[in-house]
Amino acid sequence: MGFLNLFSKAAPTLLRLPSGSFTVDREGKVLVRTLPSSYPTELVEGIGEEMIAAFRDAAAAQLPLSEIVITYSSLKITARELRGGVIVFLSAKAHVISTE
Amino acid sequence: MGTRHKVLLLDDDVDLLDMYRQLLTQLPSEPEIYTATSGPRAMAMLEAEPFRLLICDLRMPKMDGLQVLSIVRRKHPELRTVALTSVADEQFRSRAYALGVDLFWYKPATEQEIKMFLECLESLLGRESEDGFRGVQSKSLVDIIQLECISQSSSVLRITNGGQTGKIWIHEGEVIDSEAGDLLGEPAFHKILSWRAGGFESLPAEPDRPRTILKSYNGLLLETAQAIDEKRATDGDGTAGPVSSSVPQLSQIEGIEFVLAMKPGQENPPMARGLENPERMAEWSRHTFRRFRGLGERLHAGPLVHFEGLGPQRNISLTTHGETEFCLGWKHSMTLDEVREMTKKIITLWAF
Numbered sequence: 001m002g003f004l005n006l007f008s009k010a011a012p013t014l015l016r017l018p019s020g021s022f023t024v025d026r027e028g029k030v031l032v033r034t035l036p037s038s039y040p041t042e043l044v045e046g047i048g049e050e051m052i053a054a055f056r057d058a059a060a061a062q063l064p065l066s067e068i069v070i071t072y073s074s075l076k077i078t079a080r081e082l083r084g085g086v087i088v089f090l091s092a093k094a095h096v097i098s099t100e
Numbered sequence: 101m102g103t104r105h106k107v108l109l110l111d112d113d114v115d116l117l118d119m120y121r122q123l124l125t126q127l128p129s130e131p132e133i134y135t136a137t138s139g140p141r142a143m144a145m146l147e148a149e150p151f152r153l154l155i156c157d158l159r160m161p162k163m164d165g166l167q168v169l170s171i172v173r174r175k176h177p178e179l180r181t182v183a184l185t186s187v188a189d190e191q192f193r194s195r196a197y198a199l200g201v202d203l204f205w206y207k208p209a210t211e212q213e214i215k216m217f218l219e220c221l222e223s224l225l226g227r228e229s230e231d232g233f234r235g236v237q238s239k240s241l242v243d244i245i246q247l248e249c250i251s252q253s254s255s256v257l258r259i260t261n262g263g264q265t266g267k268i269w270i271h272e273g274e275v276i277d278s279e280a281g282d283l284l285g286e287p288a289f290h291k292i293l294s295w296r297a298g299g300f301e302s303l304p305a306e307p308d309r310p311r312t313i314l315k316s317y318n319g320l321l322l323e324t325a326q327a328i329d330e331k332r333a334t335d336g337d338g339t340a341g342p343v344s345s346s347v348p349q350l351s352q353i354e355g356i357e358f359v360l361a362m363k364p365g366q367e368n369p370p371m372a373r374g375l376e377n378p379e380r381m382a383e384w385s386r387h388t389f390r391r392f393r394g395l396g397e398r399l400h401a402g403p404l405v406h407f408e409g410l411g412p413q414r415n416i417s418l419t420t421h422g423e424t425e426f427c428l429g430w431k432h433s434m435t436l437d438e439v440r441e442m443t444k445k446i447i448t449l450w451a452f
Contacts, residue, residue, distance in 0.1 A: 015400065016189075016191060017191070017195075017399070017400070017401060043398065043399060046398060047399070053391070054388065054391065054392075057384065057387065057388070058388075058411070058416075061383075061384040063384065063414070063416060064411050064412060064413060065410060065411040066411055067410040067436075068407070068408070068409045068410075069406070069407075069409075069436060070392050070395075070404070070408075071404075071405040071408075072399075072401035072403065072405060073195075073198035073199070073401070073403050074194070074198050074400075074402040075399060075401035092191070
């Protein structure tokens, strides 16, 4: 079985998609978060920055928005405008794929 | 002897790459085997020459397999892809299939699994069909359904088309149900049949599946063929001009304030109805699509499906159908669920 053992290796673990919420102020600083502590802060900040920018760009295009919902195949992001800041809800989707 | 297919193996472990290479030399079709030890290197090789198959490890530093696959599915939709992992986690399996991979395999650990793995790879490479046997990869979906029905088979066909997935339930030679995204029954069947390319997987039959489609398979296929023919005739086979005539039709939908459809390429101006300045809206839409596709790739969240925005003046939805991107404006009194539902209706009307 030594031959087969070659198929296993130690490698960086894959990151699970998170579920939870966080708030960012108008400068993009994360104020509160209920996401797993293992989820990287830079990714949380990245999401917050994109959301703030999205609200700002929409307003600039004369499309003021108070809520944005982004649906990916594996994750849903809901963001609500909060006096210049944003509250963001992340929900990892549980795909149901038949494996029978 | 015909052209040998090219297979690209991607894994950061050189020893494993050697092992896979040895295994793949056993394939009857004798493909040419290339290797890469990083995602960027693999991407460069895929850009440089055409490959038939990419076998990609999921766990790699810097650019992991899911990230590579999400880019590859978009840039090289014709490439067949296999995700390999030793991580027994259903979420990664789901995410890989959501990205549209053809096969997801836990790294084979027994001789039997290796044998099955090689058989699946050979099937993906399409050798069986070249020899005249039943090989799903080179047949159309209509051929597959007809084969299943004529032989009175029972099975579930799982069809992937980029990031889209659909299923067709066949029981004793009749199509009994179908599912594509949020569509069910006949609309889902028509939707799946409208896909021009994709991957197939035959799953075990589910005889207890409730029957929602009562037409014969011949009737269904005939209707679908007619709908596709009519659409191609109306579209002038995909040219920009006739398609724009669909936009006024879509703008009649209840609750809609404007419709903007954008095809890729500078030569295709946006098609719009209900907008004073479609160029500005098109610019915002494209920028928003880029922003959130980029975010999705960074998060490894899979393809962007919808963007919806609720506002005090109007609500907005962004979505795609094929290569066409849509920006739809809705009355602000509509709820998110109503916006979502009506957006689906628009896309369904556009598809047919």
